Amino acid sequence: MHMGIIVAVDVGGTQLRAASYAKGQVKPVAQKRVETLANQPGAFERLIKVIEDVFPKDRKVDAIGVASPGPLDPYTGYLLAPPNIQQWHNFALTPQLSKHFGVPAFLDNDANLACLAEWKFGAGKGHRDVLYLTVSTGVGGGVIIDDRLLQGYHGMAAELGHTTVQADGPLCGCGQRGHLESFSSGTGIEHFVANQLRAGRESVLHPDKNNSARDISEAAKRGDALSIEAYAIAGKYLGIGVANFLHAFDPSVVIFGGGVSQSGPLLFEPFDISLKERVIHPRYLEGLVVTRAELGDDAGLLGARALAEVKLQK
Numbered sequence: 001m002h003m004g005i006i007v008a009v010d011v012g013g014t015q016l017r018a019a020s021y022a023k024g025q026v027k028p029v030a031q032k033r034v035e036t037l038a039n040q041p042g043a044f045e046r047l048i049k050v051i052e053d054v055f056p057k058d059r060k061v062d063a064i065g066v067a068s069p070g071p072l073d074p075y076t077g078y079l080l081a082p083p084n085i086q087q088w089h090n091f092a093l094t095p096q097l098s099k100h101f102g103v104p105a106f107l108d109n110d111a112n113l114a115c116l117a118e119w120k121f122g123a124g125k126g127h128r129d130v131l132y133l134t135v136s137t138g139v140g141g142g143v144i145i146d147d148r149l150l151q152g153y154h155g156m157a158a159e160l161g162h163t164t165v166q167a168d169g170p171l172c173g174c175g176q177r178g179h180l181e182s183f184s185s186g187t188g189i190e191h192f193v194a195n196q197l198r199a200g201r202e203s204v205l206h207p208d209k210n211n212s213a214r215d216i217s218e219a220a221k222r223g224d225a226l227s228i229e230a231y232a233i234a235g236k237y238l239g240i241g242v243a244n245f246l247h248a249f250d251p252s253v254v255i256f257g258g259g260v261s262q263s264g265p266l267l268f269e270p271f272d273i274s275l276k277e278r279v280i281h282p283r284y285l286e287g288l289v290v291t292r293a294e295l296g297d298d299a300g301l302l303g304a305r306a307l308a309e310v311k312l313q314k
């Protein structure tokens, strides 16, 4: 069967990226990025422009795939309330793109599509059941079951960062308490340290400074007890969360993306201990691969591409 070009789009709060891909080729034919300028009008026009810049003139485009921050509805292509892009609340993103470019357009959230990309092109290749977690300012998740992306009835499945791991725990970015994200994200680590410093805890970190998760990991590597504890707590709750996810999905690979997941043993030693303590049967861990994401910044684009390819095959 003839396959033309897939145009992939990654919508972010700071950057809009687009790339066009030919079937079977990993490298894009063309790619472009611009600033989102989310607070200035005309974000959709900027998006159209960046897509036009990679849209081939002489070859057929089969579909457009779009990765965007959620919440969104992958079945209708509406963005519901993307953080940082106020002008796109209840916005018919892919219906409008489809109308403008005259080709089908498909949408899903960036974490789900990073999962899809890692399964198709990266660390999850060859696995049928994949759990993906991105640990950065927040915690996002994606799940592949039986070689299919889990989307759910409303298209809102796999919000794994908002799993409750401690009732009445710290405040989460979503406004609720005790979610995995409130302990294990960079923001969670920063909040823990700031609270402890404010309470007078000894540390090489200064209470009046905005200490980033990276500052804290560097202090931890220099032996700062408070910073080590912050990562130990993040790792412990990450283990609790992943134990829950193993019980729910029983994957053969757990893939970690995001900046915080690059902190190494600081996070993953307590994670391992916690995970082993909490699985209800050691069989969940037999043959389980725990690994780092391979696709970095391109995961959104490659996931958007994979989404379009999967949808076209249906």
Ligand SMILES: [Zn+2]
Binding pocket: 161, 162, 172, 173, 174, 175, 176, 179, 181
């Ligand atoms: Zn939450």
